[in-house]
Amino acid sequence: MPLARTTLALAFTSLGASALMAQQTKGKPEDTEVWSPVPRVVTPGRTNDAPPSDAIVLFNGGNLDQWVSVKDHGPAGWTVSDGVLTVNKATGNIETKRSFTDYQLHLEWRVPENVTGTGQARGNSGIFLASTGGGDAGYEIQIMDSYQNPTYVNGQAAAIYKQYTPLVNAMRKPGEWQTYDVVWTAPTFRDDGSIATPAYVTAFHNGVLVQNHVALKGETLYIGAPSYKKHGAAAIKLQAHGDPSPPISFRNIWVRDLSQ
């Protein structure tokens, strides 16, 4: 073998050896594979809006069996017609019979085409992700008409009320259905009532990310700085806002409990 070729062959051999050594240091591909526990199977709905197999359906167009009036815990007094739930402002807020800790929520809402008013007084409602008492106590994601309707931005649709402005305005026109998909991580508290870990919210409005794992500063308040007060598992509450504009509607509400 001519000298040049021998040198080349030696060089390749030494390259192969060092590559092998490097691989041995890193280990085998199998070393970093995880095979258990296997994620349980969930059958998705036919569309991404339809409840998957492990969802708790809170409203599917039929009745308000899953809900009560916040005022007296009697039957929820809102109107169900043509598969749609419409706010009855005279009877006040409603909330779920069940309590939840961490969950994924899907909800659809519609501001009526004939909505009136401006600013906060235009199709105002809201979802309290955990109801911590009567009235508006809890943590509200705002619902209102924010289609070409300016208001304070930390109070517009998809805001964590007076805490986090939505990343973008993904609002459809009045008369069209809107979707919210929310991941709620409940706050945790120490025995003395102080906050251990804050609540977190991730939310999509019409499929668009509007809140990205924001840490809440406490319950959402109309006046004053937010603060926490100790609570456990809590209902999900919908707001009957006192503004005089025609009431908004809901449909297709379901939740996946992430606490178990």
Ligand code: MG
């Ligand atoms: Mg509201």
